[in-house]
Amino acid sequence: MENIKIVTTAMQVPERVVTNDELTGLMDTSDEWIYPRTGIHQRHVVTTENTSDLATSVAKKLLEQSGWDAADLDFIIVGTMSPDALSPHTAAIVQGNIEAPNAFAFDLNAACSGFVYGMSVASSFLSSGRYQKGMFIGAEVLSKLVDWKDRTVSVLFGDGAGGVLLEKTDEPVGLIAEELQSFGDRGQAILTGRFANKNAFAGEISPLDPYFHQDGRSVYGFATREVPKVMQKALEKAGTEADDVDFYLTHQANKRIVESMAKNFGQPMDKFPTNMEEYGNTSAGSTAILLDELRRSGQLKPGMKVAFVGFGGGLAIGVQIWQL
Numbered sequence: 363m364e365n366i367k368i369v370t371t372a373m374q375v376p377e378r379v380v381t382n383d384e385l386t387g388l389m390d391t392s393d394e395w396i397y398p399r400t401g402i403h404q405r406h407v408v409t410t411e412n413t414s415d416l417a418t419s420v421a422k423k424l425l426e427q428s429g430w431d432a433a434d435l436d437f438i439i440v441g442t443m444s445p446d447a448l449s450p451h452t453a454a455i456v457q458g459n460i461e462a463p464n465a466f467a468f469d470l471n472a473a474c475s476g477f478v479y480g481m482s483v484a485s486s487f488l489s490s491g492r493y494q495k496g497m498f499i500g501a502e503v504l505s506k507l508v509d510w511k512d513r514t515v516s517v518l519f520g521d522g523a524g525g526v527l528l529e530k531t532d533e534p535v536g537l538i539a540e541e542l543q544s545f546g547d548r549g550q551a552i553l554t555g556r557f558a559n560k561n562a563f564a565g566e567i568s569p570l571d572p573y574f575h576q577d578g579r580s581v582y583g584f585a586t587r588e589v590p591k592v593m594q595k596a597l598e599k600a601g602t603e604a605d606d607v608d609f610y611l612t613h614q615a616n617k618r619i620v621e622s623m624a625k626n627f628g629q630p631m632d633k634f635p636t637n638m639e640e641y642g643n644t645s646a647g648s649t650a651i652l653l654d655e656l657r658r659s660g661q662l663k664p665g666m667k668v669a670f671v672g673f674g675g676g677l678a679i680g681v682q683i684w685q686l
């Protein structure tokens with residue numbers, strides 16, 4: 363086990379709530395269509411904030427709750443597929459905003475698996491012994507990547523951020539095992555943020571298409587078929603039975619996918635908490651937001667085993683088992 367402590371957690375979502383009913387004014391859809399297929403009732407959508415604003419709020423809350431000084435931080439990683447810009451990267455903006463002079467900062471994009479991949483990189487930094495204290499934040503403003511006239515994707519997503527402070531420790535806690543897998547040959551199933559390239563030498567190589575497109579059925583099949591296999595491998599690496607894990611915190615894409623995972627492992631749904639009802643799919647933010655809600659509600663206790671499960675764009679899957 364890599365001895366790393368999750369010191370505290372925090373989240374930030376925009377104030378503005380958009381319900382399924384409100385979407386009926388924008389497109390031909392209904393709560394009756396959306397909710398049974400996805401588990402989503404509403405989502406939070408930015409009005410004035412960008413990704414770095416949500417991430418900065420999370421960073422400030424993390425420091426305030428922990429009593430850490432910003433100068434204590436060795437690194438800040440932001441997982442996002444919807445940065446403010448490619449440069450400056452979101453983590454650098456956060457580092458400047460919170461004035462963390464000793465922290466290096468960079469973004470990581472593993473789409474909806476961003477939380478697990480970010481936790482993997484952050485915990486590797488800490489267990490290497492080179493760094494002592496780090497911050498990982500998953501932050502997304504997916505509402506800027508969505509064509510609000512396209513009912514097949516716009517109803518699924520929301521904006522939000524969640525994060526953790528991590529510290530190297532001698533306590534018997536930390537990352538027990540992980541399994542990360544990529545399926546690049548299936549990447550066309552989820553597309554977003556494509557730039558135009560009209561360079562003077564080659565003509566147009568790729569057209570501009572910022573918007574999110576997905577083959578919903580194949581993503582659904584991928585998630586329900588492949589994710590349990592990766593979860594099983596992570597459990598085996600951890601030498602743990604599914605029954606011994608107290609909570610499975612999965613990416614919040616679709617409630618039916620989460621239900622299928624719980625059924626696959628013979629586990630009750632109360633070990634697979636969901637919050638897509640309120641936030642929709644917030645990609646790299648989703649698992650961190652769920653983790654923070656669980657911590658604040660007092661459901662997470664020291665000594666518990668928790669699995670983090672990410673899946674989505676890439677296509678990619680990541681599963682970690684942690685001892686709290």
Ligand code: ACO
Nearest residue numbers: 391392395399474513514517578579581582615616674675
């Ligand atoms: N409201 C009303 N009707 C709709 C809507 C909507 N919002 N969206 C689609 N429809 C219509 C379609 O046009 C289609 O109509 P047609 O039969 O007349 O052509 C019909 O409903 C059925 O559409 P499907 O796409 O076949 O619906 P499906 O039952 O597959 O559900 C859904 C779609 C909810 C997207 C499902 O496929 C799914 O959840 N897939 C997984 C998606 C996912 O998890 N993505 C992860 C995102 S990647 C990441 O997390 C970054």
